Amino acid sequence: MKILSVCGVCCASDCRAYKTECEGCVELGGKIPWAVFYQKEYCPIFQCVKDKGLGSCADCGEAPCQVWLDTRDPDASDEQFAADIASRLANLAAIKD
Numbered sequence: 001m002k003i004l005s006v007c008g009v010c011c012a013s014d015c016r017a018y019k020t021e022c023e024g025c026v027e028l029g030g031k032i033p034w035a036v037f038y039q040k041e042y043c044p045i046f047q048c049v050k051d052k053g054l055g056s057c058a059d060c061g062e063a064p065c066q067v068w069l070d071t072r073d074p075d076a077s078d079e080q081f082a083a084d085i086a087s088r089l090a091n092l093a094a095i096k097d
Contacts, residue, residue: 003026004056004095005026006057007057008057008063008088008090008091009025011024014087017032021034030043045057048065048067063088
């Protein structure tokens, strides 16, 4: 079974920090190490989901939203970012089925 973050990232295969810097977004309650790059204590996407009282972005129906765009990895090319979005949306769709 895949361990998914609230935004659809598969921790084990999609997150280079998993098990080195991060135990998983859900396990950490969104308090991920790189939130400081956004001047936040918690992942902005995780915080958005929790503020809306949702289980994941799949429950919102607006993904990919502005929060996703605002938290884009600055090192990712346009192609990498598009592939990341597509993968996350597919993961989220799978949990809705």
